[in-house]
Amino acid sequence: EPEVTQTPSHQVTQMGQEVILRCVPISNHLYFYWYRQILGQKVEFLVSFYNNEISEKSEIFDDQFSVERPDGSNFTLKIRSTKLEDSAMYFCASSVRTQAKHTGELFFGEGSRLTVL
């Protein structure tokens, strides 16, 4: 069964360093997302991406964040200068949109745990 894959599973970085989290969405999906979950808190929406551009983003997704689909298969989240509060589990997700309506199902990866020291 196809699934969303994420790498790395865990990354430790120093504050101020750049981090790139990678995701390979399910191949026939059209919408891609990044969510994050700070330990003990709710899963929060960061950004959605469709047709090679951002379609929605939250207030969390500031200028330090960027997303890219560089080669038609990978979907990356870059954090330019990490802060302590960026420590979280980052989930990539993808979905397929029907013509009639959104199916409503997000397919999630297992997450990338980012620890900023």
Place this chain on the structure above:
Amino acid sequence: AQTVTQSQPEMSVQEAETVTLSCTYDTSENNYYLFWYKQPPSRQMILVIRQEAYKQQNATENRFSVNFQKAAKSFSLKISDSQLGDTAMYFCAFMKGGNQFYFGTGTSLTVIP
């Protein structure tokens, strides 16, 4: 703004018993979707069940069913005949038709053998 509240951080249930997980939400929208996602330990979140707000009939998927009370903005998940594999974090989520899902803080369910 849309908010989703899960007031039970942790729950446990005996194997083969029934358990109900609570979820309330707040929205001014009339058309939206509600979901329960399950996240087993060290695994990705997977969809358990989905409810369209315009449908009055409660969704069911095998042992999983919901009690959707639109006026009360309540969306609880009932798991019947609980199995050890049901042990997971359960997230209630809301989507209003765009691309943004709003999640609750989750309920950690443990099924006791």
